[in-house]
Amino acid sequence: MPSRPDADDPRLGDVSEGRILHAILSRTSSASHALIGPGDDAAVVATPSGSVVATTDTLVHGPDFRLAWSSGYDLGWKAAAVNLADVAAMGARPTALLVALAVPADLRLSFVERLADGFRDACDALAPGCAVVGGDLTVSDVLTVAVTALGDLEGRAPVTRSGARPGDVVAVAGELGHAAHGLAVLFGRFRDGDVPVAVDPAMLAAGESAAVAAQLRPSPPIGLGAVAASAGASAMMDVSDGLALDARRMAAASEVTIALDRETLGDDPERAIAGGEDHALLATFPADALPPGFRAIGRVLPRGEEDLLCDGSPVEVSGWDPYRDWDSVSG
Numbered sequence: 001m002p003s004r005p006d007a008d009d010p011r012l013g014d015v016s017e018g019r020i021l022h023a024i025l026s027r028t029s030s031a032s033h034a035l036i037g038p039g040d041d042a043a044v045v046a047t048p049s050g051s052v053v054a055t056t057d058t059l060v061h062g063p064d065f066r067l068a069w070s071s072g073y074d075l076g077w078k079a080a081a082v083n084l085a086d087v088a089a090m091g092a093r094p095t096a097l098l099v100a101l102a103v104p105a106d107l108r109l110s111f112v113e114r115l116a117d118g119f120r121d122a123c124d125a126l127a128p129g130c131a132v133v134g135g136d137l138t139v140s141d142v143l144t145v146a147v148t149a150l151g152d153l154e155g156r157a158p159v160t161r162s163g164a165r166p167g168d169v170v171a172v173a174g175e176l177g178h179a180a181h182g183l184a185v186l187f188g189r190f191r192d193g194d195v196p197v198a199v200d201p202a203m204l205a206a207g208e209s210a211a212v213a214a215q216l217r218p219s220p221p222i223g224l225g226a227v228a229a230s231a232g233a234s235a236m237m238d239v240s241d242g243l244a245l246d247a248r249r250m251a252a253a254s255e256v257t258i259a260l261d262r263e264t265l266g267d268d269p270e271r272a273i274a275g276g277e278d279h280a281l282l283a284t285f286p287a288d289a290l291p292p293g294f295r296a297i298g299r300v301l302p303r304g305e306e307d308l309l310c311d312g313s314p315v316e317v318s319g320w321d322p323y324r325d326w327d328s329v330s331g
Helices: 017-025 072-088 109-126 178-189 206-216 224-231 243-254 269-274 322-329
Strands: 034-036 052-060 093-103 131-139 144-152 169-173 235-239 256-260 280-285 295-302 308-310
Touching (some): 017 109, 072 093, 072 144, 072 206, 072 224, 072 235, 178 206, 178 269, 224 280, 243 256, 243 280
Parallel strands (some): 093 131
Antiparallel strands (some): 169 280, 235 280
C-alpha cells in the first residue's frame, strides 16, 4: 500500500503539477546561454556560432537505473552527465538541457527535488554555464527521465565518428572500465535473489566505493571535447557502450581499422575493453596533435578484414546492447 501523505514530503499524487515544477525549477541555476528560460511555452537559447548540437537520451527504471541503488540526486547527476558527454563528443560546449519526467504518483516530492539538485550540480561541475531550461512532466507507472541536450560549436566544425584516417593516433580522455566495475559490484553484492537491495556503504572497500560512484555519478571530461576539436581531432565519440563496441562503430563509420595496445588500457584491460558507462571521450588525432588530457591507446590502420584489433588480434564483440543484454539485468 502507498505510504501515508506527509505534509513536509508529500507524494507527487497529492500535490499539483505546478508545485512539482516549482520544486524542480527553483533548484536549477540559470544557463548563461538562455535568453528565455523556464516559464514560457519554450526556452530561447543563444547560439553564437549559428549551429546547434542536439542530442537526447532516456533513462528508464529497470534497464538503465535501479532506485534501490540510485538516489534522486544520483539519477539527476547521471542523466545530465550522459547527455553532456554526447555534446562534448561533437566538439561542442553544452549550453542547455531540456528534461522530460514521467513519474509515479507515489514518489515523494523530495525525490524530484534531489533529482533537480543532481542536474544542477552536474552542470555546474562538468559544464559551467549549462543548465536545465525547460521540459515536461507527466505521470507514469515507470519512472523515466528523458533529456535533450543542446550545445554550441563556437565556430568550430563538428567532430564526427567518420573522420579517422590511417596514421592517426587513437586516444582517450577519462576512465575506462570503472563504471562497469561498479555495476558488477552492485549486481554481485546488493541483490537478494532477483531483487536489488539498498547499498550499504559499510560493505564497500575503497576501490569498490570509487567504482560504484563511477557507475552512479559518472564524471566525463566534458571540457576536453572542445579542446580536442580545437587541437584537430579527426574523429570523436563518447564511450557509453564499451570501448570495443564504440571503437568498432568509429572504425566502421570511418572505413578504417582501429588497433588498440593492451598495455595502455590500465590494470584490467578486459574490463576497459568491454565495460561501458564511463562516458570517456574516444578520439583520433594526427600523430603530432595529441592535446593534454588525452592519452594514446592505439593507432588507425587502413581498412582490413577486422574493424577492431587489440595487440594485433580481433576483439570479440562486447559492450552494452539493451536488446541483447536486457535479460541479464532484468528482475
